[in-house]
Amino acid sequence: MFRWLPEMVSTYGGDIDAMMYLIYYIVGAWFLLTCGAMLLFLILYRRREGRRATYIEGNSLREAAWILVPCLIVLVLDLWIDLRGGEVWAKVKRHAPPSDHRVQVTGKQFNWEILYPGPDGQFGTGDDLQLDNELHVPVNKVVWVVLKSKDVIHSFFLPHLRLKQDAVPGRAIEAWFKATKPGRYEIPCAELCGFGHSGMNGFLIVHPADEYERWVKEHWPSS
Numbered sequence: 001m002f003r004w005l006p007e008m009v010s011t012y013g014g015d016i017d018a019m020m021y022l023i024y025y026i027v028g029a030w031f032l033l034t035c036g037a038m039l040l041f042l043i044l045y046r047r048r049e050g051r052r053a054t055y056i057e058g059n060s061l062r063e064a065a066w067i068l069v070p071c072l073i074v075l076v077l078d079l080w081i082d083l084r085g086g087e088v089w090a091k092v093k094r095h096a097p098p099s100d101h102r103v104q105v106t107g108k109q110f111n112w113e114i115l116y117p118g119p120d121g122q123f124g125t126g127d128d129l130q131l132d133n134e135l136h137v138p139v140n141k142v143v144w145v146v147l148k149s150k151d152v153i154h155s156f157f158l159p160h161l162r163l164k165q166d167a168v169p170g171r172a173i174e175a176w177f178k179a180t181k182p183g184r185y186e187i188p189c190a191e192l193c194g195f196g197h198s199g200m201n202g203f204l205i206v207h208p209a210d211e212y213e214r215w216v217k218e219h220w221p222s223s
């Protein structure tokens, strides 16, 4: 059913997809039920030769039940979505794992500036490295991203990892992910940010452990 979603390569991506399935099937079932009932009534009670319209005096309780019962079912299903959503939210936001891997990503019209802290792990020191649109990370390691913006609101989107977070001017917003498969994945901007928005696209390069070591050695030979 979800073939149009990109491949999922993060630890919490499955939970996000499960939420989408849940909402999709609940809303889909209601849609079919409502359309089905409407179609059925259209056919059952259509105008026919010789059949007179019925005079209905009205029974307020029975009529109200047609509204109240579906409302109650919708409410219960809604609470189910909230409950499941709360669990996923807690997993992603409240019980976020710590990590030594930190990068700073700054959105600007129309690029992602990726700042690596270097071997000392501190931003704003001499061994920092800045690359445009290239986020290199090791596979199976938790990576924290500090999101900033130089101009307008951008949205840092890793569709394959099911992560999307706004980058807001004046704020440093943190997000994390753990990629589970080496590869090259897109980082589009998901917030209309100006005339070059559609071309604002970076790449997340997930390296196997040894390849990541080599990449680090290449950029910080003395480390």
Ligand SMILES: [Cu+2]
Residues within 6 Å of the ligand: 153, 154, 155, 189, 190, 191, 192, 193, 194, 197, 200
């Ligand atoms: Cu943008």
